[in-house]
Amino acid sequence: MKLYGHPMSTCTRKVLTTLAETNTPHDFVLVDFAKGEHKAPAHLAHQPFGQVPALEDDGFAMFESRAMCRYINEKVGGNLVPDSxxxxxxxxxxxxxxxxxxxxxxxxxxxxxxxxxxxxxxxxxxxxxxxxxxxxxxxxxxxxxxxxxxxxxxxxxxxxxxxxxxxxxxxxxxxxxxxxxxxxxxxxxxxxxxxxxxxxxx
Ligand SMILES: N[C@@H](CCC(=O)N[C@@H](CS)C(=O)NCC(=O)O)C(=O)O
CATH class of the missing domain: 1.20.1050.10 (Glutathione S-transferase Yfyf (Class Pi); Chain A, domain 2)
Known part of the structure; x- marks a missing residue:
């Protein structure tokens, strides 16, 4: 998986924690707010609202941090969602x-x-x-x-x-x-x- 985000961003941190808790291998791509990279066309292709984070997984792309947490846990069979x-x-x-x-x-x-x-x-x-x-x-x-x-x-x-x-x-x-x-x-x-x-x- 590839996560586009910023380490200080609250929404990026939720996804990083989910990746860590599920031991999911991933690449982290820094989106540099100071350079306005979150509003640049390259990032808008990943996140049309010009925000972080954005996720790519084997040709599948998505945004919205809480949805990403659910996706990651289900994809890797994590234990972060109750069974019942x-x-x-x-x-x-x-x-x-x-x-x-x-x-x-x-x-x-x-x-x-x-x-x-x-x-x-x-x-x-x-x-x-x-x-x-x-x-x-x-x-x-x-x-x-x-x-x-x-x-x-x-x-x-x-x-x-x-x-x-x-x-x-x-x-x-x-x-x-x-x-x-x-x-x-x-x-x-x-x-x-x-x-x-x-x-x-x-
Ligand atoms: N609902 C979105 C919110 C994303 C969001 O607000 N990201 C912030 C950083 S935590 C951001 O990119 N802010 C820059 C901006 O809105 O221009 C999510 O959960 O992913």
């Missing part, structure tokens, strides 16, 4: 929550504190309230199950990792600490060898 229909449904449910309810407010803090794209105070206040609402629900679930899909680590956990990692130098870190089960989950998954390597902490 209910387990898969639960995994999909929490992946949708990540996309809809958690990542958008977390990214307001990441833009503001990490990427220096200043966000108005009321936007950050609303994001804090949205995260409290979401974290209450995540915390209740993780109080009953060790991972989002249930008893085993899955693609759902992988999808949250990049956003939580980037939120650590922001006020979101202290907010997560108010939710003991969520904090314990983060403490556990953020130390997986695959993630330490992808996040540049290994």
């Amino acid at each position: 229909i209910q387990g898969r449904a639960r995994m999909e449910q929490w992946m949708s929550v990540e996309t809809s309810n958690v990542t958008p407010p977390i990214m307001k803090f990441v833009y503001h504190h990490i990427f220096k794209r200043e966000q108005p105070a009321d936007v950050l206040e609303t994001a804090t309230k949205s995260l409290d609402a979401a974290f209450t629900i995540l915390d209740a679930h993780l109080g009953k199950h060790p991972y989002f899909a249930g008893e085993t680590f899955s693609l759902a956990d992988i999808c949250y990792l990049p956003y939580f990692e980037y939120s650590m130098p922001t006020p979101v870190k202290a907010q997560i600490a108010n939710y003991p089960h969520l904090a314990a989950w983060w403490g556990k998954v953020s130390e997986r060898p695959s993630w330490l390597k992808v996040a540049g902490r290994a």
Whole structure:
């Protein structure tokens, strides 16, 4: 497989973690944002929205990071998707929550504190309230199950990792600490060898 992406990109990191967790051999092709390569025709042929990542596998090409994670796991027979229909449904449910309810407010803090794209105070206040609402629900679930899909680590956990990692130098870190089960989950998954390597902490 060939992955076109950037090592600092949250979406690239989900796919790199899936590749690492499934021991899938791959080539990594750097798309250099500083040179605008993501908007150049060569990359638009791989990812028509001018974003990363993009994947090629034996003549098959695709984009969208979460879809790529599902594809890779199925293609190589990985163990990152539960066997039962209910387990898969639960995994999909929490992946949708990540996309809809958690990542958008977390990214307001990441833009503001990490990427220096200043966000108005009321936007950050609303994001804090949205995260409290979401974290209450995540915390209740993780109080009953060790991972989002249930008893085993899955693609759902992988999808949250990049956003939580980037939120650590922001006020979101202290907010997560108010939710003991969520904090314990983060403490556990953020130390997986695959993630330490992808996040540049290994
Ligand atoms: N839904 C897409 C989002 C991809 C995305 O937002 N990529 C970011 C990096 S994490 C990007 O390429 N940003 C540059 C841009 O949008 O111009 C996916 O999951 O792959």
